[in-house]
Amino acid sequence: MIKVAIVDDQKLIRNGLVMMVNLQSDMQVVWTADHGKEALLKVASSQPDIILMDIRMPEMNGVEATALIKKDYPETKVLVLTTFNEDDYIFETLKAGASGYLLKDVPPEELLDGIRKAIKGGTVIEPNVASKMVKNLSRIDENTQNEIRMKLTPREFEIAKMISEGLSNKEISELLFLSEGTVKNHLTNVLEKLKLRDRTQLAILMLKNQM
Structure with missing residues (x-):
């Protein structure tokens, strides 16, 4: 309940x-x-x-x-x-x-x-x-876009994009044929690389930079 x-x-x-x-x-x-x-x-x-x-x-x-x-x-x-x-x-x-x-x-x-x-x-x-x-957000900074792409692996970027679209770890794992544990590990790496606290901050960053 x-x-x-x-x-x-x-x-x-x-x-x-x-x-x-x-x-x-x-x-x-x-x-x-x-x-x-x-x-x-x-x-x-x-x-x-x-x-x-x-x-x-x-x-x-x-x-x-x-x-x-x-x-x-x-x-x-x-x-x-x-x-x-x-x-x-x-x-x-x-x-x-x-x-x-x-x-x-x-x-x-x-x-x-x-x-x-x-x-x-x-x-x-x-x-x-x-x-x-x-x-209504400030103009997109292309340097920030490039920095995000450079810091993340293609798989990490793919998962970050899916999180910005509101998908849960389970939904991502099913779409990418990965275990939930693997998705969680990728997410942890993404947050550490981008110095973010949680998935919501990640979603905001991706949306703000139109990634």
């Missing part, structure tokens, strides 16, 4: 998400919170598997809450629910360790699939938001 927490200052959205999640046979909402500060208090007493996190909230926003939660509870996944006008916040939240982001008007089945994907270690990237973010 996937334990889900929901953090959003809009009661209507919270209640709708609770109903949708609790209808699933493999998920259960363990708690909800109005803002990041309340989420920090609740996660300390009841740690969920994944948190659906709003960005703009009173008391403490989603960026601050994500950073603090991931620092103390690194195994807890955070999936951001956002709107188009929050690109800077999204980028900062992903850097803080969120597993991805989706729009609040995403179809229910996509949100539920996103939760399951994040739990399995995938990066959940909403295509429309990703495209908009990339357009």
Whole structure:
């Protein structure tokens, strides 16, 4: 059973998400919170598997809450629910360790699939938001592109590209006919070579440089 927490200052959205999640046979909402500060208090007493996190909230926003939660509870996944006008916040939240982001008007089945994907270690990237973010980022540095390609082997680059597309280790292993352990070893090498903390930072780097 996937334990889900929901953090959003809009009661209507919270209640709708609770109903949708609790209808699933493999998920259960363990708690909800109005803002990041309340989420920090609740996660300390009841740690969920994944948190659906709003960005703009009173008391403490989603960026601050994500950073603090991931620092103390690194195994807890955070999936951001956002709107188009929050690109800077999204980028900062992903850097803080969120597993991805989706729009609040995403179809229910996509949100539920996103939760399951994040739990399995995938990066959940909403295509429309990703495209908009990339357009708003600074100009692509060709030197950075070349540096990434030079540091990675062809196989490592292939896996890094797949991670930026949101695939989990299991999905990559099936596509490349490799064991999950081999994929994990390649990922570890990629992160070390590029001096990155996790797969989400890798996905951001690849997207930012349009790799």
